[in-house]
Amino acid sequence: MLDDIGLFIHIAQRRSLAKAAAYLGLPAATVTRRLRRLEEQIGAQLVHRSARKFALTSEGEAYFDAFADLVLNAEAALRGLNADLHALQGSLKAAAPTNISVGILQPMWSAFLRDHPDIRLTLTLSNENKDLLENQVDLALRAGPQTDPRLYQKRLGCVATILTAAPAYLGEAGLPRDPSEIGRHKLIRVAALPQWHLAHHQTGQRETVHVDAHVAVDDIGLARQLAADGRGVALLPVSEISGDLESGRLLPVLSGWQGQTRELYAVWPTGRLLSARATCLRDHMARHIAAIPVLQGWVPDPRR
Numbered sequence: 001m002l003d004d005i006g007l008f009i010h011i012a013q014r015r016s017l018a019k020a021a022a023y024l025g026l027p028a029a030t031v032t033r034r035l036r037r038l039e040e041q042i043g044a045q046l047v048h049r050s051a052r053k054f055a056l057t058s059e060g061e062a063y064f065d066a067f068a069d070l071v072l073n074a075e076a077a078l079r080g081l082n083a084d085l086h087a088l089q090g091s092l093k094a095a096a097p098t099n100i101s102v103g104i105l106q107p108m109w110s111a112f113l114r115d116h117p118d119i120r121l122t123l124t125l126s127n128e129n130k131d132l133l134e135n136q137v138d139l140a141l142r143a144g145p146q147t148d149p150r151l152y153q154k155r156l157g158c159v160a161t162i163l164t165a166a167p168a169y170l171g172e173a174g175l176p177r178d179p180s181e182i183g184r185h186k187l188i189r190v191a192a193l194p195q196w197h198l199a200h201h202q203t204g205q206r207e208t209v210h211v212d213a214h215v216a217v218d219d220i221g222l223a224r225q226l227a228a229d230g231r232g233v234a235l236l237p238v239s240e241i242s243g244d245l246e247s248g249r250l251l252p253v254l255s256g257w258q259g260q261t262r263e264l265y266a267v268w269p270t271g272r273l274l275s276a277r278a279t280c281l282r283d284h285m286a287r288h289i290a291a292i293p294v295l296q297g298w299v300p301d302p303r304r
Contacts, residue, residue, distance in 0.1 A: 001038065001041055003034075004034050004035070004037060004038040004041075005038065005063070005067050005071065006071045007020065007024070007031065007034050007035065007038075008035060008038055008046060008060075008063065008064075008067075009064065009067055009068050009071040009072065010023060010024060011031070011035065011047065012046075012047075012056055012060065012064045012068070013068070013072075015054040016054055017031050017032060017035065017047075035047065042059075042063075044057070044059040045057050045059065045060075046059055046060035046063060047060055088116060088118060088119065088276055088277060088280060089118035089119060089277075090118075090119065090120065090277060091119075091120050091122065091277075092119050092120065092121050092122070092138055092139075092275075092277040092278060092281060093122045093124070093135075093136060093137050093138050093139075094121060094122070094123050094124070094137065094138060094139050094140065094141075094278075094281060095123070095124045095125075095126065095130065095132065095135070095137045095139075095140040095141070096123065096124075096125055096140065096141040097125070097126070097127055097141065097142070097143055098125040098126060098127050098219075098221075099127070099219070099220045099221050099240060100141075100143075100237075100239055100240070101123075101125050101141075102125070103221075103239070103240060104239050104240075104242075104292065104294070104295070105141075105288070105289075107288075108284070108285065108288040108289075109121075109123065111284070111288070112281060112284050115284075116277075116280065119277050119280075119281075121281075124137070127191075127192065127218065127219065127220075129142060129146075132151065132267065132268070132269050133150060133269050137268075137269075138268065138274075138275065138277070138278040139266060139267070139268045139274075139278040139281055139282055140266070140267045140268070141156075141264065141265070141266060141267075141285060142264070142265050142266075142267045143159075143192070143262045143263070143264060143265075144262060144263060144265070145263060145265060146265065146267055149270075150269060150270050151267050151268065151269060151270060152267070152268050152269075152270050153265040153266065153267045153268075154265060154266045154267075154282065154286070155263060155264070155265055156264045156265060156266055156285060156286050156289045156290070156295075157263070157264045157289040157290065157292075157295040157296050157297075158261045158262065158263045158264060158295070158296065158297045159237045159238055159239045159261065159262045159263075159264065159294065159295060159297070160237070160238045160258050160259075160261055160294075160297050160298070160299050161193060161235050161236060161237050161238065161258065161259035161260060161261070161262060162235070162236070162238060162241075162252055162253075162257075162258055162259060162299060163182070163196075163198075163233055163234070163235050163252065163253035163254050163257065163259065164227055164233070164234060164235075164236055164241055164244075164245070164250045164251065164252055164253055165185075165227055165230075165232065165233045165234070165250065165251060165253050166227060166228050166229065166230040166249070166250060166251070167248065167251055168230045169186075169227075169230040169231070169232065169233075170251060170253070173185055173186070175253065176233075176253060176254060178254070179198050179207035179209055179254065179257065180207075182196075182209045182233065182253075182254075183209065183210060183212065185232060185233045186214035186215075186231065186232030186233065187211055187212065187213045187214055187232055187233055187234070188213065188214065188215050188216075188217070188223050188226050188227055188231060188232045188233065188234035189211050189213035189215070189216040189217075189223075189234075189235075190216075190217060190218070190219075190220055190223045190234065190235070190236070191216065191217070191218040192218075192220065192262075193235050193236075193259065193260070194211070195208065195211065196208065196209040196211050196235050196259055197259060197260045198254070198257045198258065198259055199257070199258060200256050200257050201256060201257075201258055202256060207257075214231070214232050215231065215232070220236060220237065220240050221240070223236060224236055224240050224241055224244070224250075227250060228244060228249050228250055233253055235259045237262055238294045238298075238299050238300070239294050239295060242294050242300055245300050246300060258299065261297065264289060264295065266282045266285055266286065268282075
C-alpha cells in the first residue's frame, strides 16, 4: 500500500497518470491498475477521471496533503543514500591487526590512499577482534575465520608460522632435533598463538608442544624482537620475520616443521550493504595480498 501511495503522490504532483507513468518508467496500464487498487483499499476515489481535465477529489487532496512531504522527502533521502553507497568518495571506516598493517601491509594502505584520494579512510589498528557492528566498522582485515554469524567473510590468504631463534641463542642452547626437545628451551609465547601445533610438511606427522613459556607477550613485534635478541625460541608468523630470516638475524628451528597456519580474511557485517568504497578496499586488499608470497603460505629458505 505504501508503494501505491507513493505512486499516487507522483500522479497528483504531475497532474497526469501518463506523465507519472513516464517518470517512474511504468506502463500506463500498470499505473491505472495500481491507482484503482489503492482507491479500493481506502474505499474512496482519489482522482476524477476525465480525458479533458485532471482533478483530485476532496479525498485525493487530503491524501496528497498528508503524504506528499513524507513520500518526497523519503525518496530524496533514498537517492542520497544510494548515491553515497555507490560513490568512490566519502568516509570509510576499516579495522586491521596492528603488526601486519604497520609491517608488510603498510604499502597496501599507502597505495589505496594514493589511488583513491577522495575516500576519507579511518583505519583502526588493534590486535583484538573488536565488535564491528558496535564500532560501526565497514570492513576489517582479520586473522583466522570468524565464528560470529553476523559477519560475512572472504578468505584473502594465509601465513605460515615457524619456530625461530637467534643464532647466538642456538649457539649456546643447541639446536633441537625434534619437537620433543623444544620444552628444554626458553620459550617466548605470543598471546595470538597460545598453543603450538606443529606439522611436518613432508611426512604430515603432527605434534603438540606444551608451551611452558619463559616469557609471554601479547604483541608479535615484541616477541620477534625478543627472539632476535637471543631470549629464546618463538613460534612466529613468517610475514613478521621474513626479513630477519633472509638477513640471518633469525634462524629456523626444526627445519621441515611448521606451526599452525593463520588465514587472512576480509570481514564485514551481514546487516550492512557493502558500499562501493568498502568493496573497492576489499578488492584492493585481495589483489595486494595475493601478490605477496609469504601471505599465500610461502616460507623462505634462508639457505638459498
